[in-house]
Amino acid sequence: MRILRSVRHKACADGSFMKEFLLDGPVTAAFFAYLADFGEVEALPGLGEGFYRFERADWFSIRGMAGDTTVEVRFNRPAMDLTMDFVYALFGLYRDGDPDLAVLKRREQALAERVGKRLHGA
Amino acid sequence: MGVMEPHRPIIYLNNAATTWPKPPEVHEAVNRCLALPPFGSGRTTGTQGEDYITLAREALAGFLGAGPPEHVVFTQNATDSLNLLIQGFLAANGDGCHVLTTALEHNSVLRPLRELERQGRIQLTILPFEDGTVSPATVEAAIRPETRLAVMTHASNVLGSVQDVRAIGRVLEDRGVYFVVDGAQAAGHIPVDLRTLPIDAYAFTGHKALFGIPGTGGFWIRDPEAVAPVRFGGTGSSSCTLLHPRGMPERFEAGTHNYPGLAALAAGAGFVRATGPGAIAAKAERQAAFLVGELRQEPNVVVYNDRPGLPIIAFTVRGMEHEDVGFVLARAYGIVSRTGIHCAPLVHRAIDGGVGCVRLSLSWFTTDDECACAARAVREIARNADPQVGTA
Numbered sequence: 001m002r003i004l005r006s007v008r009h010k011a012c013a014d015g016s017f018m019k020e021f022l023l024d025g026p027v028t029a030a031f032f033a034y035l036a037d038f039g040e041v042e043a044l045p046g047l048g049e050g051f052y053r054f055e056r057a058d059w060f061s062i063r064g065m066a067g068d069t070t071v072e073v074r075f076n077r078p079a080m081d082l083t084m085d086f087v088y089a090l091f092g093l094y095r096d097g098d099p100d101l102a103v104l105k106r107r108e109q110a111l112a113e114r115v116g117k118r119l120h121g122a
Numbered sequence: 123m124g125v126m127e128p129h130r131p132i133i134y135l136n137n138a139a140t141t142w143p144k145p146p147e148v149h150e151a152v153n154r155c156l157a158l159p160p161f162g163s164g165r166t167t168g169t170q171g172e173d174y175i176t177l178a179r180e181a182l183a184g185f186l187g188a189g190p191p192e193h194v195v196f197t198q199n200a201t202d203s204l205n206l207l208i209q210g211f212l213a214a215n216g217d218g219c220h221v222l223t224t225a226l227e228h229n230s231v232l233r234p235l236r237e238l239e240r241q242g243r244i245q246l247t248i249l250p251f252e253d254g255t256v257s258p259a260t261v262e263a264a265i266r267p268e269t270r271l272a273v274m275t276h277a278s279n280v281l282g283s284v285q286d287v288r289a290i291g292r293v294l295e296d297r298g299v300y301f302v303v304d305g306a307q308a309a310g311h312i313p314v315d316l317r318t319l320p321i322d323a324y325a326f327t328g329h330k331a332l333f334g335i336p337g338t339g340g341f342w343i344r345d346p347e348a349v350a351p352v353r354f355g356g357t358g359s360s361s362c363t364l365l366h367p368r369g370m371p372e373r374f375e376a377g378t379h380n381y382p383g384l385a386a387l388a389a390g391a392g393f394v395r396a397t398g399p400g401a402i403a404a405k406a407e408r409q410a411a412f413l414v415g416e417l418r419q420e421p422n423v424v425v426y427n428d429r430p431g432l433p434i435i436a437f438t439v440r441g442m443e444h445e446d447v448g449f450v451l452a453r454a455y456g457i458v459s460r461t462g463i464h465c466a467p468l469v470h471r472a473i474d475g476g477v478g479c480v481r482l483s484l485s486w487f488t489t490d491d492e493c494a495c496a497a498r499a500v501r502e503i504a505r506n507a508d509p510q511v512g513t514a
Contacts, residue, residue, distance in 0.1 A: 012462070013462040013463050013478065014462075044442075044506050044507065047454055047502070047506050048450070048455075049454075051450050051454070053446060063445075065450070065453040065454055068453055
């Protein structure tokens, strides 16, 4: 799955920065299940074709409806420059439901150290 | 039409931010304005160009019952108007006074006043509200000998509650306090007759219930001498002098006007006047009551304003973040709402602990079917948020 472009940007009242991404295909319940490896996923499957929200504290959240080709990503601004690339990786490496988890986990671990150091000094 | 199909019709319920759609008259006015050369003082346009600035001034003065059209000043928006009035009042009257405002205010009032307080130029009291309104007695009790200015909203942009500016204005007038009212939400929704209201200045915006386009607004001022100009420049008049003219409306206007914007504003105000503010208010009241009634039936929905004076419904869904509710409304139902704290942090501090809520806001163009769809959508979301609620 690829991010084609970001279609809307907005600075949010809670200090986060929202980007709406247009994807090359619709998101699915399976995609959000895959994201659960990297954070918390909440699901309300009875709403439309299913509402999902992924949350990685201090990094970003991803909201989406199954079947939709756009998702809303809210970045924690102080770490946005570090985490943006990982968002692209999460989508980009999810190829036909067969993501390379080992690669992503290595990137996640390296990134966690940098984000932690910046936000919490540890 | 399927939920995720592109180009599905939207139900636009974010009219308290900016109204949409606009009346056809507004589209036509903008097109007409752009199709002809601008008319203005000192410009040899010939006979084709319309004097949109004067037309708009007269339209707004008539609509607001404002007396001389020259006392209607055009700005970029209500925030701009309020800044000019607040800063200009201090420029005319000096620093050090006590100022009253309310917890219902938008940041367009709170931030200019807080900034002046931070600079040590004013003392500020923020009055609390009860059931969405600030009582005249609360205002009266807060007045000190050094109180010179009160700035308050005519109607809350979160709760839709309309303030009794007549009664409050009488209290302030008796005590010699200058009264600035923020009419950003009210103008166009409810009848306003400034000739009969004890108000000194009234700020409005073009792009909300007056059906203009963004980038226009203004204020009406009873006594221009009470507020000093704080913006200077070209006016197209008295150009040989290096001092800014003090006559009205040039006293407060500098630089080129937003011609197409003011053409739109005149047409929008004309539309509201022709439709009838009474008819607009009656429809809004009926539709808001319907939505509140529907949402109230859902045990998972918390409605913050039972009897809004403007068609604004503020609510949250238990078990869901307001942003999630807004997202699902948009993506699954095609309903545009507004979530968050709506630039009114003190209102939210009082009603929901500062977390924020979902706001649905209607306009004259909102249909009963759209209200029914919105009610169904919110109730469906609420039932899915916590399936245990309401079941035996």
